[in-house]
Amino acid sequence: MTWLQAFRQDIGRYREAGGPQAALRLVLANQGLHALLQYRVANALHRSALPPRVKRPLLVLMIAWQKLVEMTAHACIPYRATIGPGLLLGNLGNTFIGDDAVIGAGCEIRDGATLGVAGRGAQRGSPRLGNGVVVGERAVIAGKVTLGDRAVVAPGSLVLCSFAADTVVARNPAFPVTREEDLHLLVPGLATPRPPARPNPRRAPAAEGLLLSSA
Numbered sequence: 347m348t349w350l351q352a353f354r355q356d357i358g359r360y361r362e363a364g365g366p367q368a369a370l371r372l373v374l375a376n377q378g379l380h381a382l383l384q385y386r387v388a389n390a391l392h393r394s395a396l397p398p399r400v401k402r403p404l405l406v407l408m409i410a411w412q413k414l415v416e417m418t419a420h421a422c423i424p425y426r427a428t429i430g431p432g433l434l435l436g437n438l439g440n441t442f443i444g445d446d447a448v449i450g451a452g453c454e455i456r457d458g459a460t461l462g463v464a465g466r467g468a469q470r471g472s473p474r475l476g477n478g479v480v481v482g483e484r485a486v487i488a489g490k491v492t493l494g495d496r497a498v499v500a501p502g503s504l505v506l507c508s509f510a511a512d513t514v515v516a517r518n519p520a521f522p523v524t525r526e527e528d529l530h531l532l533v534p535g536l537a538t539p540r541p542p543a544r545p546n547p548r549r550a551p552a553a554e555g556l557l558l559s560s561a
Contacts, residue, residue: 347431349390355431356382359452363434377419378435384408384415388425427472436483444472449479450495456483459499464489464506476511 357369360376373379388408391401408425416422421441423429429449435441436456443449444463455461459481461473471490475481479493482501487493494511504518516523 349386352429352431353383353386355451356386356433359432359434359454378421381415381419381421381423381435382433384411385423385425385427385429388412389427389429392425430477447472448474450475450477452478454480456481456485456501458484460486460488462486462488473505 430451432452434454439457473487476495478496487505492508498514500516503520505520
């Protein structure tokens, strides 16, 4: 897949999230797509077979472009990272992706999330995310850990170990949570209807006597 094909799938994810829009208008108006366009072009250059004397000066220009994106969009996506097509970046704000991070297709990384380098020796590295993974706001995934396909990281969580596919993790340090719990974690402020209060049989006779005496 070429960088342009991958970027078209990125645009498609943004259309799914925000409604149908013209591609050019979407690219010009969305900072997340600014960051992804810079990454796609720079990564394609990094993986190209151009001779070093040609590639190195061009990579310097790509790094300058990356720094400009970091200042305007507040997102750091190094060209050495491996990112599948169809990535959706949330409202950007201090989003950081490590140099050797691997992100599968169709993932979503929300604002303030970090996929950082951690560990020592052979265990040092960046996270690897499967396909369809969702990383919540201000979540941190640190080190050489793996999240399986469709895993979900709740906002504000700290992930320091690997989790299997279809797992919802939350809190600091993160651990798997039940489906009933993650509704509150992933959608803060969600109100769960409470069952109606049951009458207390011990108090019923007293209440009945009070009504009869008052009559």
